[in-house]
Structure formats: structure tokens, C-alpha cells
Ligand SMILES: Nc1ncnc2c1ncn2[C@@H]1O[C@H](COP(=O)(O)OP(=O)(O)O)[C@@H](O)[C@H]1O
């Protein structure tokens with residue numbers, strides 16, 4: 646339709662979009678929110694941070710804390726809610742030519758659900774139910790992503806930043822957990838041997854101090870902001 650070229654929300658495959666949807670991916674405390682905060686100062690960029698506050702408070706309950714306390718019991722509960730809130734983020738009306746979103750429906754499944762399952766902390770039946778939900782969603786609903794920006798860190802860097810950030814629920818996270826998440830990210834986005842990668846990947850080394858990170862964001866600004874645009 647002629648409307649496609651001027652409509653931010655159109656998901657029509659036939660017409661090249663004039664907007665782009667970027668997902669910022671990386672380990673816990675790798676610097677995703679800090680990156681999004683930096684780009685939020687640019688006009689014409691809409692920034693969607695992860696709905697962590699929802700995961701910490703759904704009608705007075707804290708499924709994030711419950712999951713860390715007892716993953717086998719509460720992993721399905723948290724991940725079902727993460728899947729819903731991520732879907733909601735992907736489908737929300739685009740308000741600007743460029744949209745940057747923290748993580749995605751894909752990483753929630755390919756990294757976090759997968760990690761719970763592989764580490765023996767998610768029962769097979771819970772994994773099967775979540776997997777069918779996920780497969781149904783990506784088969785029936787268009788979840789377009791034009792670029793993945795992967796903030797590549799060492800697990801040790803994330804561990805140090807996580808400790809400094811001091812989020813109450815995450816006090817129990819050992820370095821081994823961050824190593825598992827790191828390995829899943831590397832298999833998915835670098836080696837590309839685990840799951841389908843839904844968009845081209847731009848890798849930004851992210852162990853550096855803040856000043857160097859901001860310099861790298863500037864160096865990559867054009868590449869990031871013009872991806873997927875006509
Ligand atoms: N390049 C950096 N060097 C040092 N500390 C950082 C850097 N980037 C972010 N931080 C700090 O590390 C913590 C985690 O960063 P954050 O952006 O919240 O990560 P994420 O959103 O990936 O979990 C925060 O306390 C933040 O201020």
C-alpha cells in the first residue's frame with residue numbers, strides 16, 4: 646500500500662521501511678541502560694528500557710526475586726511475564742524514526758529460558774510450555790528487528806558492575822551465572838551456532854571505562870542510526 650512508506654508502524658515486508666528497530670543486547674550489568682541513556686539525548690530516537698520494574702512488581706508480587714530465590718519453582722512464572730512484557734514492548738506504537746530497545750523477546754528465550762533449562766533449574770514441562778508459546782508468537786506475529794548491537798563484555802566486568810549497582814534481587818548471583826549467560830550470548834551472536842539471529846549484529850567491545858564507551862558510541866553512531874532506513 647502507498648501508506649507503507651510513511652507509516653512508522655507498518656510491518657509490511659514489501660516496502661522498505663523508513664525507520665529502524667534496534668535491540669541492545671548484552672550480559673547483566675554490561676552497560677545496556679547506560680548506552681540507551683546516552684542515545685536518548687539524540688532527537689528522533691525513541692528509547693525503550695527493559696521493563697525490570699514490572700518484573701519486580703506485578704500486582705504487588707516480585708517474580709524476579711522469587712526466581713532468584715527458587716528458580717525451579719518460579720522460573721516459568723518470571724519468564725512467562727518477561728515474554729509478555731517484551732512482546733508488549735516490540736508491538737508498542739513507534740513514536741520516532743529510530744527505536745532502540747533493551748534486549749528482546751529473542752534473548753529472553755534464547756538466553757535466559759535456555760540457561761534455566763540447561764542448568765537443570767527449569768523442569769522439562771515448563772520449558773516445553775514456554776517454547777510452544779514462543780514459537781507461536783514468532784510464527785504468527787511479526788517481530789521485526791533491523792540491527793542487534795551486542796555489548797560484548799567479560800563476565801568479570803559484569804560481575805564487578807553488578808556488585809556496584811547493588812540491585813537487591815541480584816545479590817545472590819555468582820560469577821558462574823554470568824559466565825553461562827555470556828557463553829549463551831557468544832554462541833548466539835558471535836559464533837551463530839545456537840539459534841537463528843534475527844538481524845545483523847554490530848559488536849561493541851564494552852569492558853572499557855565510560856569515557857571510552859561514549860567515544861565508541863560516537864564512532865558507531867551513523868552505522869547504528871542509519872541501519873534499516875531507506
Ligand atoms: N563503561 C562503564 N564503566 C564502568 N561502569 C559502568 C560502565 N557502564 C555502566 N556502568 C555501571 O555499571 C552498572 C550496570 O550498568 P547498566 O547500564 O545498568 O547495565 P545493564 O543495563 O546492561 O544491566 C551501573 O551501575 C552503571 O553505572
Ligand SMILES: Cc1cn([C@H]2C[C@H](O)[C@@H](COP(=O)(O)O)O2)c(=O)[nH]c1=O
Nearest residue numbers: 672673674695697727748753757758815
Ligand atoms: C530478559 C531477562 C532478564 N532477566 C533478569 C536478569 C537481570 O537480573 C534482570 C535484567 O537486568 P539487566 O541489568 O538489564 O540485565 O532480569 C531474567 O531473569 N530473565 C530474562 O528473560
